[in-house]
Amino acid sequence: MSHAGATHFDPERERMMLEAVERFLAREVRPVARGLEHEDVWPAEIVAKMQEMGLFGCIIGEEYGGLGLSASTYAKIIERISRVWMSVAGIINSHLIMAACVQRNGTAEQRSRYLPRFACGELRGGLALTEPDCGTDLQAIRTVARRDGEHYVVNGTKTWISNGIHGAAFAVLVKTDPRAEPRHRGMSLFICEKGPGFAHSRKLEKLGYKGIDSAELVFDGYRVPSANLVGGVEGQGFKHVMSGLEIGRINVAARGVGIARACLGGVGRLCADAQDIRQADLRAPSDTDQAGGHGDALGGRASPDRGCRARIRPGAAL
Numbered sequence: 001m002s003h004a005g006a007t008h009f010d011p012e013r014e015r016m017m018l019e020a021v022e023r024f025l026a027r028e029v030r031p032v033a034r035g036l037e038h039e040d041v042w043p044a045e046i047v048a049k050m051q052e053m054g055l056f057g058c059i060i061g062e063e064y065g066g067l068g069l070s071a072s073t074y075a076k077i078i079e080r081i082s083r084v085w086m087s088v089a090g091i092i093n094s095h096l097i098m099a100a101c102v103q104r105n106g107t108a109e110q111r112s113r114y115l116p117r118f119a120c121g122e123l124r125g126g127l128a129l130t131e132p133d134c135g136t137d138l139q140a141i142r143t144v145a146r147r148d149g150e151h152y153v154v155n156g157t158k159t160w161i162s163n164g165i166h167g168a169a170f171a172v173l174v175k176t177d178p179r180a181e182p183r184h185r186g187m188s189l190f191i192c193e194k195g196p197g198f199a200h201s202r203k204l205e206k207l208g209y210k211g212i213d214s215a216e217l218v219f220d221g222y223r224v225p226s227a228n229l230v231g232g233v234e235g236q237g238f239k240h241v242m243s244g245l246e247i248g249r250i251n252v253a254a255r256g257v258g259i260a261r262a263c264l265g266g267v268g269r270l271c272a273d274a275q276d277i278r279q280a281d282l283r284a285p286s287d288t289d290q291a292g293g294h295g296d297a298l299g300g301r302a303s304p305d306r307g308c309r310a311r312i313r314p315g316a317a318l
């Protein structure tokens with residue numbers, strides 16, 4: 001990013017970072033990923049380890065305590081994580097979109113107040129745009145923030161918010177002028193920390209991409225200080241969100257590459273396995289030689305046919 005909190009590419013640093021990430025994945029994530037995904041359990045220990053490694057500050061500038069990594073190094077980290085368990089990439093993604101909104105658009109005071117806490121992972125969260133009646137058409141949001149002295153009073157509901165339960169701070173898109181035309185001119189972005197009037201409600205269940213907490217956020221007379229209006233000016237929220245989503249799109253694209261690589265690896269292993277079975281099959285006595293069974297895969301001894309060979313015959317699914 002070329003904005004405040006500059007990040008840069010350093011090949012040696014990238015190599016070391018990727019090695020550390022690979023070690024972390026092998027030791028801490030791979031052994032538990034399947035179980036946590038199926039049980040839909042939020043991975044507390046993995047999050048703590050990522051915090052220790054500085055991953056919640058990957059793309060936050062070093063002057064704010066982040067790692068200041070380039071977007072391409074960040075993409076490689078996400079790709080490796082997604083090969084093992086994609087949900088972990090989502091936990092980082094929403095948090096860093098919020099951080100990018102502040103890093104790119106926040107006032108100097110907002111950057112120095114929030115970015116160090118985001119970078120060390122002490123304050124984690126995400127991005128709250130979607131509402132029960134509004135997804136793609138973001139300009140139709142109904143959550144409203146009305147000015148009241150040195151605060152704004154927020155009312156509304158957000159849904160499908162990643163990190164919604166375990167996150168404590170969110171970049172929240174609201175209408176500060178619901179009558180503005182064009183509609184995006186009435187939209188503003190606030191950093192809202194959970195407290196009186198702002199809480200999560202239910203956790204939403206999913207078919208996959210589990211572990212990460214998707215939830216509803218409810219604002220009921222929540223008072224957010226006007227100092228938390230990103231950039232300090234009303235009407236810029238839509239633009240701020242779009243700039244933060246840029247890093248989110250890089251994350252999502254890198255996830256796709258990671259998943260595709262994992263699939264390719266899986267298919268490769270299946271093919272190698274099938275090849276072993278085929279070679280063993282060719283060495284074994286045929287069904288006509290030995291009715292009701294065939295040779296043991298490696299020893300050539302007679303054993304019951306377990307149907308393994310079906311996996312390598314033409315037309316059979318691998």
Ligand SMILES: Cc1cc2nc3c(=O)[nH]c(=O)nc-3n(C[C@H](O)[C@H](O)[C@H](O)COP(=O)(O)OP(=O)(O)OC[C@H]3O[C@@H](n4cnc5c(N)ncnc54)[C@H](O)[C@@H]3O)c2cc1C
Nearest residue numbers: 094126127128129130134135136137159160161162209214
């Ligand atoms: C697992 C998960 C995590 C999420 N995390 C977050 C999060 O952290 N923060 C957040 O704010 N949101 C989050 N979301 C919400 C997500 O951003 C929305 O689902 C998305 O914006 C789409 O909105 P929708 O689901 O209401 O679909 P809709 O807006 O109803 O769209 C449904 C379909 O219609 C199409 N469509 C819509 N409008 C038009 C049109 N005018 N012309 C042609 N086609 C159209 C869309 O492309 C889509 O294919 C999450 C969702 C999921 C499932």
